[in-house]
Amino acid sequence: MKKIAAASFASILKGYMLLFSLTLPQGIQGIGVNYGTIANNLPPPSQVAKFLIESTIINRVRLFDANPEILRAFAHTGIEVSITVSNDQIPHLTNLTFAQQWLNTNVQPFVPDTDLIRILVGNEVLATANKLLISNLVPAMQTLHTALVGASLDRRIKVSTPNSLGILSNSSPPSTGRFRQGYDTHVIKPMLSFLKATDSPFMVNPYPFFGCSAGTLDYALFRPNPGEVDDNTSLRYTNMLDAQLDAVYSAMKVLGFQDLEIVIAETGWPTLGEAQQVGVDPNSAAEFNRNLIRHVSSGVGTPLMPNRTFDTYIFALFDENLKPGPICERNFGLFRPNMTPVYNIGLMRNMVASAADGHYRAFLLTIIVLSLISLWA
Numbered sequence: 118m119k120k121i122a123a124a125s126f127a128s129i130l131k132g133y134m135l136l137f138s139l140t141l142p143q144g145i146q147g148i149g150v151n152y153g154t155i156a157n158n159l160p161p162p163s164q165v166a167k168f169l170i171e172s173t174i175i176n177r178v179r180l181f182d183a184n185p186e187i188l189r190a191f192a193h194t195g196i197e198v199s200i201t202v203s204n205d206q207i208p209h210l211t212n213l214t215f216a217q218q219w220l221n222t223n224v225q226p227f228v229p230d231t232d233l234i235r236i237l238v239g240n241e242v243l244a245t246a247n248k249l250l251i252s253n254l255v256p257a258m259q260t261l262h263t264a265l266v267g268a269s270l271d272r273r274i275k276v277s278t279p280n281s282l283g284i285l286s287n288s289s290p291p292s293t294g295r296f297r298q299g300y301d302t303h304v305i306k307p308m309l310s311f312l313k314a315t316d317s318p319f320m321v322n323p324y325p326f327f328g329c330s331a332g333t334l335d336y337a338l339f340r341p342n343p344g345e346v347d348d349n350t351s352l353r354y355t356n357m358l359d360a361q362l363d364a365v366y367s368a369m370k371v372l373g374f375q376d377l378e379i380v381i382a383e384t385g386w387p388t389l390g391e392a393q394q395v396g397v398d399p400n401s402a403a404e405f406n407r408n409l410i411r412h413v414s415s416g417v418g419t420p421l422m423p424n425r426t427f428d429t430y431i432f433a434l435f436d437e438n439l440k441p442g443p444i445c446e447r448n449f450g451l452f453r454p455n456m457t458p459v460y461n462i463g464l465m466r467n468m469v470a471s472a473a474d475g476h477y478r479a480f481l482l483t484i485i486v487l488s489l490i491s492l493w494a
């Protein structure tokens with residue numbers, strides 16, 4: 118009797134789980150977001166984690182620090198988490214004892230409960246033009262990796278660093294993409310070698326938003342447009358993101374590293390900006406992010422990297438009301454502090470999924486009540 122109940126329980130559960138998995142938007146396996154916290158109005162991390170796992174298809178987050186409260190909140194959620202060593206710690210991180218201590222403090226207490234997949238050493242370090250940080254960047258990455266090996270965490274956790282497109286001296290047409298001279302052989306090449314040796318991706322922050330003007334708005338937003346032809350390859354580009362990614366690819370190829378995985382660590386579109394900025398409104402932001410998710414998940418790839426998908430982290434989870442700089446910097450968020458979407462782009466688990474979720478809960482509750490009754494009797 119009990120065995121039969123257990124078997125039918127399992128099969129019903131499987132049925133529900135199948136129904137649940139079928140209701141994600143087609144072909145989209147989930148998407149990453151940047152969880153920035155320069156704000157005074159954000160919900161507590163435990164609520165954010167619960168919201169992401171229950172109500173959205175977001176399955177990866179990147180933090181700009183290693184906030185222990187956030188790391189704890191994502192325990193047992195199945196959401197992949199990347200953390201960041203701040204730029205100012207890079208020179209210290211070349212010291213193995215320091216790197217080991219950093220892991221002891223910021224990583225060891227949270228694994229394996231929290232699915233930490235990556236430690237990012239700084240953010241857009243080459244763009245700082247700070248010689249001390251730049252010269253120590255790759256040695257810091259290597260030392261941190263050595264510390265991970267020592268802690269037997271190197272297979273679970275990879276080391277990388279996000280780069281702005283400012284690392285390119287040339288990007289148009291895409292086939293002529295090159296890394297800045299000086300950085301190319303002294304920093305980027307050793308970085309690419311390290312990433313290849315440790316099976317880690319090269320991470321870039323391409324923002325069509327910052328590269329577009331009134332004339333190229335359709336091209337930047339993935340709208341129908343005539344596109345641009347790269348005369349060197351005769352390949353036609355129909356969106357700016359592809360052109361930016363292929364410029365990075367061309368630059369990597371010149372150094373012999375075209376086979377490295379590329380991760381989009383940041384991209385996005387603001388809903389509010391300065392009066393003279395073109396295409397800055399919720400509709401454009403929704404259009405960019407909706408098309409972005411579809412494009413990077415489609416498997417179409419880019420003209421120079423056909424048939425590929427790109428792990429992508431949208432900037433950003435929330436508007437950050439205390440961020441300095443121009444208005445747009447505070448208005449990249451996908452969600453308001455009360456966790457309602459700023460615009461609808463299919464990140465929410467859809468109605469059928471929520472209904473299935475509801476049935477599933479009612480079903481579990483019934484099983485629990487029934488077993489309590491049978492225990493009682």
Ligand SMILES: *[C@@H]1O[C@H](CO)[C@@H](O)[C@H](O)[C@H]1NC(C)=O
Pocket residue numbers: 212213214215218
């Ligand atoms: C390396 O880091 C440890 C721990 O922070 C520190 O005690 C030591 O002085 C550092 N060594 C050097 C050479 O800076």
Ligand SMILES: *[C@@H]1O[C@H](CO)[C@@H](O)[C@H](O)[C@H]1NC(C)=O
Pocket residue numbers: 289290292293348349
């Ligand atoms: C083609 O590529 C070369 C460098 O590889 C560059 O000098 C030249 O300007 C490119 N031609 C066009 C039409 O962009």
Ligand SMILES: *[C@@H]1O[C@H](CO)[C@@H](O)[C@H](O)[C@H]1NC(C)=O
Pocket residue numbers: 423424
């Ligand atoms: C990409 O996929 C298409 C369609 O499946 C195929 O025809 C093409 O050969 C593939 N290209 C590469 C470079 O794998």
